[in-house]
Amino acid sequence: MFLLLRWAVKIAIGAVSIVVLYVGITFAQVWMSSHRNNSSPASAIVVMGAAQWNGVPSPVLKGRLDHALQLYREGAAPIIVVTGGKKAGDAVTQGYSGFAYLRAQGVPESAIRVEVEGTNSFEEISASSAIIHAAGGSSTVLFVTDPYHALRVASIADELGLSAHVSPTDASSTAQELFRETIAVSIGRIVGYRRLASLT
Numbered sequence: 001m002f003l004l005l006r007w008a009v010k011i012a013i014g015a016v017s018i019v020v021l022y023v024g025i026t027f028a029q030v031w032m033s034s035h036r037n038n039s040s041p042a043s044a045i046v047v048m049g050a051a052q053w054n055g056v057p058s059p060v061l062k063g064r065l066d067h068a069l070q071l072y073r074e075g076a077a078p079i080i081v082v083t084g085g086k087k088a089g090d091a092v093t094q095g096y097s098g099f100a101y102l103r104a105q106g107v108p109e110s111a112i113r114v115e116v117e118g119t120n121s122f123e124e125i126s127a128s129s130a131i132i133h134a135a136g137g138s139s140t141v142l143f144v145t146d147p148y149h150a151l152r153v154a155s156i157a158d159e160l161g162l163s164a165h166v167s168p169t170d171a172s173s174t175a176q177e178l179f180r181e182t183i184a185v186s187i188g189r190i191v192g193y194r195r196l197a198s199l200t
Contacts, residue, residue: 026189027182033154034147034178039167043137045077046128048145048153049084049118052097060146061094063169065101068144071167072107077142080107081131083115083124121149122197125156139163148173148181155185156193 047068050061057065068080080102084094093116102112113131118124125143132141140163143153147168157164188196 023182023186026186027178030148030151030178030181030185033151033166034168034173036150037167038165039071039074039076039142040165041075042077042140042142042165044079044081044113044128044132044135045071045142045144046081046125046132047083047098048121048143048149049082049094049098049124051087052084052090052092052094055092055097055100057097057101060171061098062101063171064144064146065098065105067167067169069102069105069107071142071144072111076167079111079113079132079135079137081113081115081128083118083128085117085119085123120197120200121153122156122193125153125162126160129157129160129162141165142167144169146171146173146177148177152181152185152188152193155188159193 045068047064050064051058052061065082071077072080082095082098082102084098086093095114095116099112099114103109113135115124115127115131118127128141129139133139139161141157142165143157144167145153150166150168154164154166184196191199
């Protein structure tokens, strides 16, 4: 009986060690991706959604839009896809807020595509992929998001068959944001990001 208990303890310790190692490695990858900028040319720039206030981009969304605008003006891609649906109580979508902001900055309407249904990263990227392919673009896409979000965006894009470049904004990432992303990526890699999105 004692021998069985000892083996059970060893197995439990081993399992916990593996989980801790896996999460630790994933955290390191999330952190490294947050410091990596790949702004290589692509068929489209996709701006990940963030909060907006009655059509006015929040500071987070404005930072993403400004960064995408800079990349567009540098010739990184011919079109910008702005993403994001409505949150509870919103009058307009995040996508429309991004569209209005870019138009006000002088981006031609013909160079903007709007995604307005996505309520999470997987839905936004999946819908953007369909929009880009409908516009005749390739699978090479340049994503703009906050640094902490970079690895998950690239991983979702890979699951959807896209060749993802990620150019994060210059925003800082908190420990809480990095930890949250670590958990999301750790689970997403095991169950798949589509399933993770449906569960959350």
